[in-house]
Amino acid sequence: xxxxxxxxxxxxxxxxxxxxxxxxxxxxxxxxxxxxxxxxxxxxxxxxxxxxxxxxxxxxxxxxxxxxxxxxxxxxxxxxxxxxxxxxxxxxxxxxxxxxxxxxxxxxxxxxxxxxxxxxxxxxxxxxxxxxxxxxxxxxxxxxxxxxxxxxxxxxxxxxxxxxxxxxxxxxxxxxxxxxxxxxxxxxxxxxxxxxxxxxxxxxxxxxxxxxxxxxxxxxxxxxxxxxxxxxxxxxxxxxxxxxxxxxxxxxxxxxxxxxxxxxxxxxxxxxxxxxxxxxxxxxxxxxxxxxxxxxxxxxxxxxxxxx
Amino acid sequence: xxxxxxxxxxxxxxxxxxxxxxxxxxxxxxxxxxxxxxxxxxxxxxxxxxxxxxxxxxxxxxxxxxxxxxxxxxxxxxxxxxxxxxxxxxxxxxxxxxxxxxxxxxxxxxxxxxxxxxxxxxxxxxxxxxxxxxxxxxxxxxxxxxxxxxxxxxxxxxxxxxxxxxxxxxxxxxxxxxxxxxxxxxxxxxxxxxxxxxxxxxxxxxxxxxxxxxxxxxxxxxxxxxxxxxxxxxxxxxxxxxxxxxxxxxxxxxxxxxxxxxxxxxxxxxxxxxxxxxxxxxxxxxxxxxxxxxxxxxxxxxxxxxxxxxxxxxxxxxxxxxxxxxxxxxxxxxxxxxxxxxxxxxxxxxxxxxxxxxxxxxxxxxxxxxxxxxxxxxxxxxxxxxxxxxxxxxxxxxxxxxxxxxxxxxxxxxxxxxxxxxxxxxxx
Numbered sequence: 001x002x003x004x005x006x007x008x009x010x011x012x013x014x015x016x017x018x019x020x021x022x023x024x025x026x027x028x029x030x031x032x033x034x035x036x037x038x039x040x041x042x043x044x045x046x047x048x049x050x051x052x053x054x055x056x057x058x059x060x061x062x063x064x065x066x067x068x069x070x071x072x073x074x075x076x077x078x079x080x081x082x083x084x085x086x087x088x089x090x091x092x093x094x095x096x097x098x099x100x101x102x103x104x105x106x107x108x109x110x111x112x113x114x115x116x117x118x119x120x121x122x123x124x125x126x127x128x129x130x131x132x133x134x135x136x137x138x139x140x141x142x143x144x145x146x147x148x149x150x151x152x153x154x155x156x157x158x159x160x161x162x163x164x165x166x167x168x169x170x171x172x173x174x175x176x177x178x179x180x181x182x183x184x185x186x187x188x189x190x191x192x193x194x195x196x197x198x199x200x201x202x203x204x205x206x207x208x209x210x211x212x213x214x215x216x217x218x219x220x221x222x223x224x225x226x227x228x229x230x231x232x233x234x235x236x237x238x239x240x241x242x243x244x245x246x247x248x249x250x251x252x253x254x255x256x257x258x259x260x261x262x263x264x265x266x267x268x269x270x271x272x273x274x275x276x277x278x279x280x281x282x283x284x285x286x287x288x289x290x291x292x293x294x295x296x297x298x299x300x301x302x303x304x305x306x307x308x
Numbered sequence: 309x310x311x312x313x314x315x316x317x318x319x320x321x322x323x324x325x326x327x328x329x330x331x332x333x334x335x336x337x338x339x340x341x342x343x344x345x346x347x348x349x350x351x352x353x354x355x356x357x358x359x360x361x362x363x364x365x366x367x368x369x370x371x372x373x374x375x376x377x378x379x380x381x382x383x384x385x386x387x388x389x390x391x392x393x394x395x396x397x398x399x400x401x402x403x404x405x406x407x408x409x410x411x412x413x414x415x416x417x418x419x420x421x422x423x424x425x426x427x428x429x430x431x432x433x434x435x436x437x438x439x440x441x442x443x444x445x446x447x448x449x450x451x452x453x454x455x456x457x458x459x460x461x462x463x464x465x466x467x468x469x470x471x472x473x474x475x476x477x478x479x480x481x482x483x484x485x486x487x488x489x490x491x492x493x494x495x496x497x498x499x500x501x502x503x504x505x506x507x508x509x510x511x512x513x514x515x516x517x518x519x520x521x522x523x524x525x526x527x528x529x530x531x532x533x534x535x536x537x538x539x540x541x542x543x544x545x546x547x548x549x550x551x552x553x554x555x556x557x558x559x560x561x562x563x564x565x566x567x568x569x570x571x572x573x574x575x576x577x578x579x580x581x582x583x584x585x586x587x588x589x590x591x592x593x594x595x596x597x598x599x600x601x602x603x604x605x606x607x608x609x610x611x612x613x614x615x616x617x618x619x620x621x622x623x624x625x626x627x628x629x630x631x632x633x634x635x636x637x638x639x640x641x642x643x644x645x646x647x648x649x650x651x652x653x654x655x656x657x658x659x660x661x662x663x664x665x666x667x668x669x670x671x672x673x674x675x676x677x678x679x680x681x682x683x684x685x686x687x688x689x690x691x692x693x694x695x696x697x698x699x700x701x702x703x704x705x706x707x708x709x710x711x712x713x714x715x716x717x718x719x720x721x722x723x724x725x726x727x728x729x730x731x732x733x734x735x736x
Contacts, residue, residue: 058391144558163562164562166501251562255714256708273701274409274701
């Protein structure tokens with residue numbers, strides 16, 4: 001064997017070794033990357049492509065219109081109204097869902113074992129299908145036969161009876177109330193899980209030092225939960241920005257666009273007006289806006305980041 | 309020994325192949341034809357199921373897979389199926405604008421040759437039944453379900469109790485509204501979350517005010533035709549006049565027709581009338597036979613100074629139409645299936661279900677159906693629903709602006725202008 005030969009073999013062994021180290025990484029990543037590309041990247045890119053077309057989504061009649069759809073979107077009052085409604089939904093979701101869910105979680109956590117039945121009861125709304133829930137609440141809100149107005153008139157408070165889903169000023173709020181009712185249990189469970197990792201001895205030590213329950217909650221438990229709260233706020237905001245189902249079932253975005261959301265608007269544009277191109281523009285814009293809102297929320301809540 | 313084991317393996321493989329192929333063989337024996345429609349009432353679905361069963365019996369080797377889907381969900385489902393190029397073999401539609409979109413995309417089979425081959429089958433139907441499914445002289449659908457006119461249903465007992473007669477003119481109508489309002493009863497029950505329900509008022513008013521030509525010219529972008537025609541604006545004003553007079557039961561813009569919100573108002577006596585297609589009679593008969601006894605109908609009232617004929621109706625001759633999609637592998641069998649679904653047995657069954665398939669010489673002893681048939685045959689013109697006649701995009705603009713008119717959140721002039729702008733943009 002000549003010295004040259006040995007020199008040749010050394011790097012190839014190293015190469016082989018490094019390949020051996022890389023292979024598992026590649027093998028384990030391929031499935032995930034594959035599915036991400038097929039189900040995330042490809043639809044994303046193709047919906048951006050579609051947003052440049054004037055096309056009804058059937059056959060081969062598509063026409064390239066460049067940025068025309070985007071210009072139309074910029075001037076589309078209904079879209080901006082929908083965006084405003086999404087932001088309103090996000091604001092009220094955080095405002096109502098977080099405190100109520102937190103309160104329920106803390107109380108149930110204190111009650112510990114005795115609260116098992118309550119835990120299940122409070123969890124029920126989350127288990128119901130949105131469609132069934134929507135139909136039930138459509139009946140509850142019915143201005144002529146619904147129990148809400150029925151109750152109000154029974155206690156002689158007819159002045160408070162309203163056309164809950166048919167009045168443009170109330171429709172969105174009426175649905176938001178149901179959205180909160182449906183989602184509070186989810187955040188309750190999230191907070192309960194967070195509280196379960198709360199070290200008991202911390203509370204006991206604080207109590208020995210004479211701290212009241214309120215102090216323990218505000219000064220110890222809440223800071224302990226800050227990472228969970230941050231996650232919950234993120235989920236609520238992002239979920240609200242792409243919300244669809246209860247609005248679609250209960251008001252269909254009406255009356256006169258009063259409760260329209262970006263997602264319902266996109267749906268109507270594609271499936272009722274047969275404008276796949278413009279609908280894709282709405283969808284792409286929605287993606288950009290949701291990403292932006294998520295990024296801003298993440299930035300604003302960064303200082304509360306903890307490991308959960 | 310080795311050869312023995314080889315032959316064993318061969319036998320095993322052979323056996324497995326037979327096993328694997330046998331489902332294929334079974335599949336080859338019975339070909340499946342899918343059929344989608346929107347008949348979700350017990351009666352309506354049964355008639356189609358029976359038709360499918362008759363077809364299977366007459367054509368051994370074929371299996372029919374039928375789906376009956378709720379009205380508004382159906383429109384979406386059909387669009388998705390066509391968009392994904394996997395439509396059902398046989399599908400129901402209302403003809404008009406949406407069907408035309410599918411036809412333009414080359415996704416619907418031209419039935420003209422089938423019809424000319426079987427002239428006896430074609431001539432069974434009233435000629436007018438093909439008008440909403442004929443594009444460029446080619447026929448793309450078979451009228452299947454009903455002859456529908458939109459009429460003013462009213463509660464006889466309620467009218468008698470208030471000593472009222474069904475309104476024939478606008479002034480009589482406003483009087484009815486006033487008298488009922490004083491008794492805390494709404495003149496009209498309207499479930500306008502669905503939007504096409506309120507559209508009927510608009511269409512009738514335009515027809516009564518300006519005659520059938522106004523819409524036809526505006527939709528076809530003919531010279532002089534415009535959606536800002538005074539007839540459209542006055543129709544909007546009349547709707548808002550009714551709204552302001554309290555003619556509609558509370559919550560109308562949020563009520564859902566598909567869950568029966570408007571009929572509930574009629575049943576409870578909280579509302580006296582509903583402008584609705586004549587199919588409503590069979591729905592009510594299925595739903596509330598007791599109330600059916602109190603039900604009567606009249607024509608939409610005339611409008612002072614209106615150019616329209618008081619006998620003109622809004623409606624459809626056929627209601628639903630069966631078409632065949634181009635992806636269907638067995639179009640001949642599919643056509644036979646359509647024939648089964650619209651044959652004499654099914655025509656008779658539909659009569660019993662209070663529906664009139666537009667077949668010539670249909671006789672019934674039912675006074676209600678005879679009145680509907682008379683109404684349509686004597687009509688000077690039959691105006692098709694705007695939201696089905698127009699292209700899907702314009703239809704949405706029409707539905708949205710009309711719902712806004714009812715909600716008093718848009719002026720009639722602005723609504724007309726929006727419609728005209730959209731029509732202009734589309735014609736470009």
